[in-house]
Amino acid sequence: MSTIGRAWYAIWPPLLIIVLLLSLWQLAVVLLGIPEFLLPAPLKIAAAIGRDPTRLFTAAGRTAIAMLLGFACSATLGVLVGSGLSLVPLARRGIYPLTLLLQMVPLVAIAPMLVVWFGYGKPSVIAAACIVSIFPVIAGTLDGLQSVDPGLRELFRIYGAGRIRTWWLLGFPAALPSIFTGLRIAAGLSVIGAIVGEFVGAFGGDRAPLGAVITSALRQNHTDVVFAAIVLAAMLGFLLFGVVNLVGWASLRRWHASAQ
Amino acid sequence: MDSPAPGVTLRDISKRFGPQIEAVANLNLELPPGRFTALLGPTGCGKTTVLRMIGGLETPDRGTIEFTPPSPAVGYCFQEPRLLPWRDVQGNVSLPLELARVDRTQRSQAVDSAIKLVQLTDAANRLPGALSGGMRMRTALARTLVSRPQLLLLDEPFGALDEVTRLQLDEELAGLIRNRNVTALLVTHSITEAIFLADQVIVLSSRPAAVMKRFEIDFPVRDAKLRTTSEFASLTGQVYATLQAGMENRA
Numbered sequence: 001m002s003t004i005g006r007a008w009y010a011i012w013p014p015l016l017i018i019v020l021l022l023s024l025w026q027l028a029v030v031l032l033g034i035p036e037f038l039l040p041a042p043l044k045i046a047a048a049i050g051r052d053p054t055r056l057f058t059a060a061g062r063t064a065i066a067m068l069l070g071f072a073c074s075a076t077l078g079v080l081v082g083s084g085l086s087l088v089p090l091a092r093r094g095i096y097p098l099t100l101l102l103q104m105v106p107l108v109a110i111a112p113m114l115v116v117w118f119g120y121g122k123p124s125v126i127a128a129a130c131i132v133s134i135f136p137v138i139a140g141t142l143d144g145l146q147s148v149d150p151g152l153r154e155l156f157r158i159y160g161a162g163r164i165r166t167w168w169l170l171g172f173p174a175a176l177p178s179i180f181t182g183l184r185i186a187a188g189l190s191v192i193g194a195i196v197g198e199f200v201g202a203f204g205g206d207r208a209p210l211g212a213v214i215t216s217a218l219r220q221n222h223t224d225v226v227f228a229a230i231v232l233a234a235m236l237g238f239l240l241f242g243v244v245n246l247v248g249w250a251s252l253r254r255w256h257a258s259a260q
Numbered sequence: 261m262d263s264p265a266p267g268v269t270l271r272d273i274s275k276r277f278g279p280q281i282e283a284v285a286n287l288n289l290e291l292p293p294g295r296f297t298a299l300l301g302p303t304g305c306g307k308t309t310v311l312r313m314i315g316g317l318e319t320p321d322r323g324t325i326e327f328t329p330p331s332p333a334v335g336y337c338f339q340e341p342r343l344l345p346w347r348d349v350q351g352n353v354s355l356p357l358e359l360a361r362v363d364r365t366q367r368s369q370a371v372d373s374a375i376k377l378v379q380l381t382d383a384a385n386r387l388p389g390a391l392s393g394g395m396r397m398r399t400a401l402a403r404t405l406v407s408r409p410q411l412l413l414l415d416e417p418f419g420a421l422d423e424v425t426r427l428q429l430d431e432e433l434a435g436l437i438r439n440r441n442v443t444a445l446l447v448t449h450s451i452t453e454a455i456f457l458a459d460q461v462i463v464l465s466s467r468p469a470a471v472m473k474r475f476e477i478d479f480p481v482r483d484a485k486l487r488t489t490s491e492f493a494s495l496t497g498q499v500y501a502t503l504q505a506g507m508e509n510r511a
Contacts, residue, residue: 158336159359255345
């Protein structure tokens with residue numbers, strides 16, 4: 001099967017389900033007469049995007065930048081922290097349980113504190129995206145490094161390889177499948193983190209990102225705009241997930257069963 | 261110029277794994293420099309433990325292991341190929357040199373010649389997943405030989421292969437080692453493999469491993485015809501009888 005054929009084979013079932021669900025949604029709103037402020041119909045949401053595309057796409061662009069920077073931060077720090085924890089057993093025992101806090105503490109509760117610490121604007125939004133998405137990367141990296149074939153570790157010992165060389169030439173490549181699993185989860189979470197961060201920490205007005213557009217549209221009862229912003233945010237998440245998936249596939253396809 | 265092949269002396273070596281398993285007890289063993297020794301013994305007798313202790317992968321509970329001269333360069337070939345699945349044949353063979361920080365030009369020459377030696381030049385860019393069992397083992401052998409080790413430790417490297425491939429690789433290994441200034445120790449439970457490859461065969465008793473008998477092997481030529489000679493058959497019979505006696509003693 002060609003690459004396009006394979007892509008189409010993977011895409012058509014969810015696409016069909018989406019079309020069916022949207023049709024049902026449209027029908028339900030029209031037939032049951034659901035008021036627009038409760039649940040706008042899909043065509044209304046599309047119309048909201050069409051009415052003011054510049055504002056919404058600019059907002060999506062701003063959120064995308066915060067999401068990407070937050071994801072880059074969680075990917076880099078997550079791999080570094082996971083690797084550090086794997087290299088130093090005492091740190092692993094002492095610090096790893098504490099990293100769970102990043103997963104357990106609700107982001108909505110600490111988001112206002114991020115504004116206090118980092119101020120209004122991008123830094124607090126990026127921090128929110130990073131904090132919410134870092135744990136899966138740490139856990140994926142650590143799991144991957146802990147699961148390296150002991151036989152291969154022995155081989156490196158025979159050749160007198162130090163810890164860092166063993167990490168670089170053995171641990172890191174062997175952990176890549178697990179790291180990419182963490183990164184895929186982090187991709188979805190980083191958009192959630194960015195939006196929540198923007199709820200409390202973003203500037204409004206013409207330069208407002210999606211999170212601020214949502215809060216302002218809610219105040220004015222423009223639920224079609226709220227849903228339009230949600231659709232765009234979800235698309236950003238999908239896009240980042242797709243890119244991470246593609247990079248993972250390209251890195252692993254030659255040797256790992258998960259990408260073949 | 262190559263450094264001299266090392267001699268290895270094991271004195272009163274003992275090793276336990278937990279309170280129940282005494283793998284090796286008061287073992288004394290001599291690996292003469294530049295010679296090929298084979299350790300033969302029943303399954304689970306502790307021969308791999310002896311090899312791992314010499315390779316530094318296990319520490320003896322008691323006794324000493326002396327290398328003369330000290331700290332020789334060791335090449336270790338495991339029972340399984342242990343290849344990095346993301347590296348092709350070339351990348352896997354080059355690993356010991358990368359870890360020893362050998363420069364790129366020297367590394368590339370050494371890797372090419374090691375791959376040529378094991379007849380894998382056509383498969384140099386293939387990943388382990390695309391190799392047969394025999395080719396993977398050849399790659400592991402090239403990786404072991406690429407850094408020109410002075411002490412070669414072979415832990416049943418062809419044990420998992422079919423008989424024909426195994427015999428063929430034994431012949432190749434005999435040719436590869438013959439002209440090298442290297443001390444080698446092979447652990448195996450194949451009598452014919454031990455006699456075919458080694459200059460001395462040491463038969464170990466059942467666990468805990470102790471030396472039962474030493475056979476000096478002196479065949480000037482090691483080729484496929486050797487296995488059909490009456491001397492080879494006679495020696496095989498003698499080694500077999502010693503091995504069987506050791507097992508009966510245990511029973």
